[in-house]
Amino acid sequence: MTVQSYLKAGAAAAGMAVVLSGCASLITGGDLIREGEPMARFTFENRSEGQPFDTILISTCQASSYGLDRLPQGVVIRPGQSYSWDVSAGCYDVMAGMTGQGSTPGERITIPPRTHFTLYYDGKGTSRQDVR
Numbered sequence: 001m002t003v004q005s006y007l008k009a010g011a012a013a014a015g016m017a018v019v020l021s022g023c024a025s026l027i028t029g030g031d032l033i034r035e036g037e038p039m040a041r042f043t044f045e046n047r048s049e050g051q052p053f054d055t056i057l058i059s060t061c062q063a064s065s066y067g068l069d070r071l072p073q074g075v076v077i078r079p080g081q082s083y084s085w086d087v088s089a090g091c092y093d094v095m096a097g098m099t100g101q102g103s104t105p106g107e108r109i110t111i112p113p114r115t116h117f118t119l120y121y122d123g124k125g126t127s128r129q130d131v132r
Contacts, residue, residue, distance in 0.1 A: 029059030029067015037088040038113030044094065045082035048123035051104070052078045053096040061091035061108065082118075089113035096121060 033039070044056055054076045057066035070085065077083050077096075091110050097103030105125035111117040112131060120128040 028063075029057065029065060030063045031060075032058060032070070032085060032087045034088040037090070040087055040089045040111045040113055041084055041116040042087045042092075042111055043082050043084040043116065043118040044077065044096070045118055045120050046077045046079050046096075047120045047127070048079055048104075050079055051123050052076050052098055053121075054099055055097045055103070056083070057093075057095045057097075057103075057106075058085070058087075059093050061093055063093075066093060066095045066106065087111060089115075094119060094121070096123065 042058075046053055054071065055069045056071050056077070057068070058070045059065065059067035071077070071083060075083065089111050091108065093106050093108050095103050095106040104121075104123040107119065107121070107125065107127055109117070109119055109129060116132045118130045118132075120130070122128075
């Protein structure tokens, strides 16, 4: 392989890395904390009728997927329990599920800056919200 071939291969690989890095946030659901943006606290409270959740997908509304599970490994949110995250204020899509049982309908929420936003998630797509 010539030096020019190596340079072309390296340039192609670098170009592909740039393309993929731009798409990564669309696949992962985007960053929950974005530098320079106002912050808020988001609480997911399980108000379902007996359904535990071990997977909470949270993505920015601009992402093309619900993204990755935002719960630490081994955490299960049972009915009446909650889990909280610090997030940048903005629009998010939220979906919950249980491994081996599938997911529930997603919900779109808008979290205002400098608030504590609670989603009382019922798993039916008719959840209540509270902003303090």
